[in-house]
Structures are given as structure tokens and as C-alpha cells.
């Protein structure tokens with residue numbers, strides 16, 4: 600009876616369930632399914648700049664959230680193409696703070712492949728797995744161009760994850776991110 604009432608209630612409400620507070624998409628499996636959701640973008644930027652990633656400590660949570668919310672940045676590559684006018688739109692970033700961020704963005708370009716692979720937020724790739732992938736493939740391109748059977752030989756990678764990682768590299772947003780990072784001084788070739 601309770602489930603019947605529930606079914607009737609949801610019929611009248613239309614598509615129900617909790618919505619993402621940022622982009623109002625209906626949450627599926629506890630996650631916002633919208634790939635452009637500012638919350639997801641902010642999380643990605645935070646991971647990119649984390650100590651395990653390419654290390655940009657001056658870029659804090661307040662900054663990445665604003666960059667994502669204002670749609671100034673959709674992926675980490677765009678961090679390297681922000682102009683003074685873009686930064687001016689953010690609240691609470693002084694000239695000194697911006698200089699610090701600029702310096703760290705510049706230094707981040709020499710981050711090693713394991714830091715980059717962790718920061719890219721590949722499916723299911725934590726810091727330890729990022730290190731193993733960097734050891735196995737030596738570079739981002741080495742991993743990108745690897746065959747599924749090579750990927751499955753890495754300890755901790757199963758069939759499903761090998762497929763998800765290969766798909767990650769085929770995704771158009773991720774391709775744009777990699778291209779823009781390379782255009783801005785990252786070296787992904789072996």
C-alpha cells in the first residue's frame with residue numbers, strides 16, 4: 600500500500616528525486632549526471648591543483664568554485680588561458696594572490712606524468728594507481744596510445760576499468776583539455 604501511494608505521488612510530481620543544487624539536474628546514483636556541472640568542474644580543478652596532482656596550492660576552493668560557477672573554466676587546460684579580465688571577475692583575489700597563482704600555474708607545467716595522470720581524474724585512478732600507470736607507460740601519451748591488453752596488465756586494473764580509461768581518452772571534453780594543456784607547455788609525449 601505504501602509503495603502504491605508512493606507511485607501515485609511520484610506520478611503527479613513528474614520526474615522526482617533530489618536535484619543537484621548547482622545545475623538542477625536530477626541526481627542519479629548520488630551523482631549529478633551533467634558533465635558540465637559547475638560542482639564537477641570545481642572538483643576536477645581542485646584535484647588537478649592538489650598536492651598529489653600538479654600542485655597549485657594558491658588556487659583554493661573559493662577560487663575554483665567561482666571559476667566553475669562563472670563558466671570561466673570547464674577543464675584544467677582553461678586555467679592556463681585565463682586573462683586578467685577573467686580573474687577580475689572573481690571576488691577576493693588580490694594582485695599578490697594572483698601573482699602567486701600565476702607562478703604556481705607556470706611551475707605546474709613541469710609536473711611528472713604520475714601527478715598529471717592523477718590530476719586528470721581518470722576513472723578510478725587514485726595516486727597509487729597513477730604512479731603505477733606512469734611507471735608502466737612513462738607518459739600521458741604512452742597511456743593514451745596503449746592497447747587494452749597492455750592496460751589490463753597493470754596491477755589493479757580490470758577489464759571494466761581498462762575500458763573506462765580508454766573511453767576517457769576518447770571523450771571530446773577530455774581531448775580538448777589535453778590539447779589545451781599541451782598548447783600551454785605540458786609535455787605528454789614520452
Ligand SMILES: [Zn+2]
Nearest residue numbers: 619622631636
Ligand atoms: Zn549538477
